[in-house]
Structures are given as C-alpha cells and as structure tokens.
Amino acid sequence: MGSRRDYYNDPDAPEPNSLKPGGSALVVDDSGRVLMQRRGDSGNWSFPGGIMEVGETLEECVVRETREETGLDIEITGLLGIYTDPAHVIEYADGEVRQEFAVVYYGRVVGGDIQVSHESTAVRFLSLEELEGLPVHPTVRLRLRHHREGSNLPWLG
Template identity: 85%
Template sequence: MGSRRDYYRDQNAPKPNSLKPGGSALVADEAGRVLMQRRGDSGNWSLPGGIMEVGETLEECVIRETREETGLDIEITGLLGIYTDPEHVIEYSDGEVRQEFAIVYRGRVVGGEIQVSHESTEVRFLSLEELEGLPVHPTVRLRLQHHREQWQTPWLG
C-alpha cells in the first residue's frame, strides 16, 4: 500500500485530480465506545471504510470494508452524514490527489471477531474521551462530534 498525506485547510495543498465515492461506518458498542482503526499509512485513528467498487452499493461497500479492515460484520442502522469538504485533500504516492467525498453510516456489530488488516496497525473500540488524546484527523473528529451530539438528522456538508 502506498503512502498518503492529508491536507486540511492548507493553502499549499496540491490541486485535486480525483473524486471517488467512499463511505465509512460509525459503529458504537453497548458502552458507547466507537470502532476505530489505526491507519498504517498515516498513524491516525480513523473509522473503517473505503471506496466503492463497480457493482456494489455504497452500503455494501461500507459493510465489506468494515469486515476487511476490522474482522467485524455489521449492519447499517442509519446515516450520520455526508462529508464533502473541498478543503480536505488527500495526496497518494501514485500521484492521485483526491478531494474528500465520504458518506458515513451508523452501524452495529452482528458478528465476526476483531482482526487487524494489512491497512491498519490496531483495531479496537475506543471511548470518545480516549480519542481526545489520540491522533485523529480533524475531519474524523467532526464526525465523532456529530455522533457525540446525537444529531437526529444527517450532516450535509
């Protein structure tokens, strides 16, 4: 896997040359802890998710990516929000520079066991308080804030 660099509200960010539909899952356990993975490419804690493949829905993508990245099977229970901030740009080592486009679903675990994938160094449920002291990208912090605030309608931004 290549490396990536996130730019956020950075005037020196490279110009995006790609826009791909992606999704992620915000999965909380009974204690309110959130399923997070520590990314191997950036070291940041993040929600599981990824890019849609041809022939699948975004919901199927999020379920597949969560299984691949965490070992857990989930079902989708709702929509946290749509996150399309053009000031969040991700540069990959292959020359792709992607503008953020992520739909974040709420989900719950229905099976499986936590496993670390080749994309991450650690996978676990973390409390919102624990996450405050860990490396988390500002755009993921926004999603966690929306979860904490228990928004009744999805974020559209």
C-alpha cells in the same frame, strides 16, 4: 510521508485530480465506545471504510470494507452524514490527489471477531474520551463531534 497525506484548510495543498465515492462506518458498542482502526498509512485513528467498487452499493461497500479492515460483520443502522468538503484533500504516493467524498453510516456489529488487517496497525473500540488524546485527523474529529451532538438529522456538507 507514508502512502497518504491529508490536507485540511491548507493553502499549500495540491490541486485535486480525483473524486471517488467512499463510505465509512461509525460503529458503537453497548458502552458507547466507537470502533476505530489505526491506519498504517498515516498513523491516525479512523473509522473503517473505503472506496465503492463497480457492482456494489455504497452500503455494501461499507459493510465489506469494515469486514476486511476489522474482522467484524456489521449492518447499517443509519446515516451520520455526507462529507464533501473541498478543503479536505488527500494526496497519495502514486500521484492521485483526491477531494473528500465520504458518506458516514452508523452500523452495529452482527458477527465476526476483531482482527487487524494489512491496512491497519490496531483495531479496537475506544471511548470518546480516549480518542481525545490520540492522533485523529480533524475531519474525523468533526464526525465524532457530530456523533456526540446526537442530531436526528444527518450532516450535509
């Protein structure tokens, strides 16, 4: 196991001992491709994002984390959804077992240049078709499906 292991609808998942508000950005370019990073801790492709810090809003957190993880400056343009499924549990090497609590915002690039951070092995814009053949956690695939469906209402679940 790397420093992180995701469980989803897994009866063998450990009991959560933590709940932290986090957010991520679903950033789409003019060609409809989605900004993704390949996580260094799991090898999965995911949206940039992270955990909110004291003194910032969740929107500020997502803008900061996107800049840190991808080199790109974004602005928040909308809300894809709120994801708090207790069936998604994330176990970290330090013993923390976190229940999912993620707000996924839409964003658009306003500056910067793509750079790989210490948290990822690759950063790029990928089409939804390209992502079908790559390692993506089922919870991120759910978010991509909600994006593809194009509802005007945010997902609440």
